[in-house]
Amino acid sequence: MKVLVVHNRYRSEQPSGENNVVDQEVALLADGGHRVGLFEKRSDDIAQMSLPRKAIVPLQVPWNRAVRAEFGARLRVDRPDVVHVHNTFPLISPSVLAACADARVPVVATLHNYTMVCPPGTLYRDGHVCTDCVGGKPVAAVRHGCYRDSKLATVPMAASLVANRRRWWSDVTRFFCISGAQREILVRAGMPSDRLVVKHNFVADPGVSRLGEGQHLLFLGRLTKEKGVGLLMTAWDRLAAAGGLGLPLVLAGTGPMQDEVARWAAGREDVEYAGLCSKEQCRELTSRAAAVVAPSAWLEAFGLVVVEAMAAGVPTVAAAHGAFTELVEDGVTGLLHRPDDAGSLADRLREIVAAPERNRQLGEAARRRYERDFTPAVGLDRLITGYEVAVAAYEGVAAS
CATH class of the missing domain: 3.40.50.2000 (Glycogen Phosphorylase B;)
Structure with a gap:
């Protein structure tokens, strides 16, 4: 298959399991003989921006017109069978979904956290599990400043959630949940259950195993x-x-x-x-x-x-x-x-x-x-099966 992966990389100063998962899946697809491209933005680049450009970044979290145009051009060149979206915050934005709709390319998205129902994606506040925003508007998240303990920093994420919720739910053909526990919460929040499937992350065999009782x-x-x-x-x-x-x-x-x-x-x-x-x-x-x-x-x-x-x-x-x-x-x-x-x-x-x-x-x-x-072989099989099901479902809807 021909796959175009979309990911906004997290800052390198903070080790990111999500970055690792994306890198490993891209390598897995390539090693499996599939053609895989990467459309990537890096949060590290924000530090090098001018002050006026930095000031614009929060405003473009809900919708980045320039990225939509850039990604649309990439789609016309690559013509992928499927687009696989991972993270769009803060430099990509959900505008890439509109570009995919324009190009009539099916989209799958891996949900690495709970950002579809919680602005910071953690379901955690003030030392306890919090589901105040699940199934409703993210008013509580803004009131409590759930992202970086800042109301101002939380507003763009909350605005993106509200403005783009229906677009995510309608324009993504298949969501990959990384656990059944995550899927259960998202279904309870009102996300379309028929589009949510569980696909656990895989882990490469470390090549070493424990000897003895452990130290x-x-x-x-x-x-x-x-x-x-x-x-x-x-x-x-x-x-x-x-x-x-x-x-x-x-x-x-x-x-x-x-x-x-x-x-x-x-x-x-x-x-x-x-x-x-x-x-x-x-x-x-x-x-x-x-x-x-x-x-x-x-x-x-x-x-x-x-x-x-x-x-x-x-x-x-x-x-x-x-x-x-x-x-x-x-x-x-x-x-x-x-x-x-x-x-x-x-x-x-x-x-x-x-x-x-x-x-x-x-x-x-x-x-x-x-x-x-959880082996790479199992991961590749589930990934390709998910793509094939998404493409078939998208073509079925288009044909009707």
Whole structure:
């Protein structure tokens, strides 16, 4: 097939799982013999813009006429079978959907988060899960300044949601949800259920698997409250006060809480803050882990770190909500703890290391689940099937 991928890259200073997913899918399509093009804008470029140009960026979030024209010209040259949209914020905008309608090209879109029903896409506010805007207008998001804690910064995203909701829902032939949990929320919000299909992300085989019982417990990701870092610190302190687990906790990543985490870890033998690590270092840390910890406070739409652990034959201790409940089978491929409950998290961490033989069995079952559902081969098959169904559905509507 001939595919044109649309993506606004997130800033490089913040590691982005979404950027990685897009890069891997583009490479997967090319390696599979498909012709794939990329229409891309980079948020990094905003820093180099003049002040007048920067001032215009928020105004063009809902609709960018220049990008519509640019993308329309690209469509006339490439003439793809299907356009695959990932992220359009802030430099692309949903105007690309109009260009696709003009060129009569079917569109599929991967929903990596909840931006269709929540301006910041997180369903998280003030330390708790929030669904105030789901199924209605995003008034609460503006009132609370949900994006970057700023009402002014939230307005363009809220305006785009309101102005383009129907266009998304009518002009996109197929939406790829990255979990059943995400799909359920979007259907509840009123999105067309017949256009929403679940297509999990895939993960490349790391080429290494865990040997032995593991040398540490591992948190790998952005250091933020919504990722459950504070909860993990509280749970770990409780375990330390009771004598510890005999294994250190390693935290790898950066984010708003990195200074707090560095201070907390300083001088301790049971905690190591590894900072921002390369992909190779992350694979190595994962392969040496007794378990990966994913204590997210928000409703994760997927959970790449969980599947990356599966690929290495490592079990996960994760919060029992969002996509984690379908990725981690409690007691089979890992353990689930009660969300936002430090005591429950501490108990499950203690349990995951208490019985090495059971831990090994959990890791082996996790690897089998990876091989069944999350390999590149499975990912390519589901991706191409989704494209073919979208093209057939679009042609069927056009013919009628």
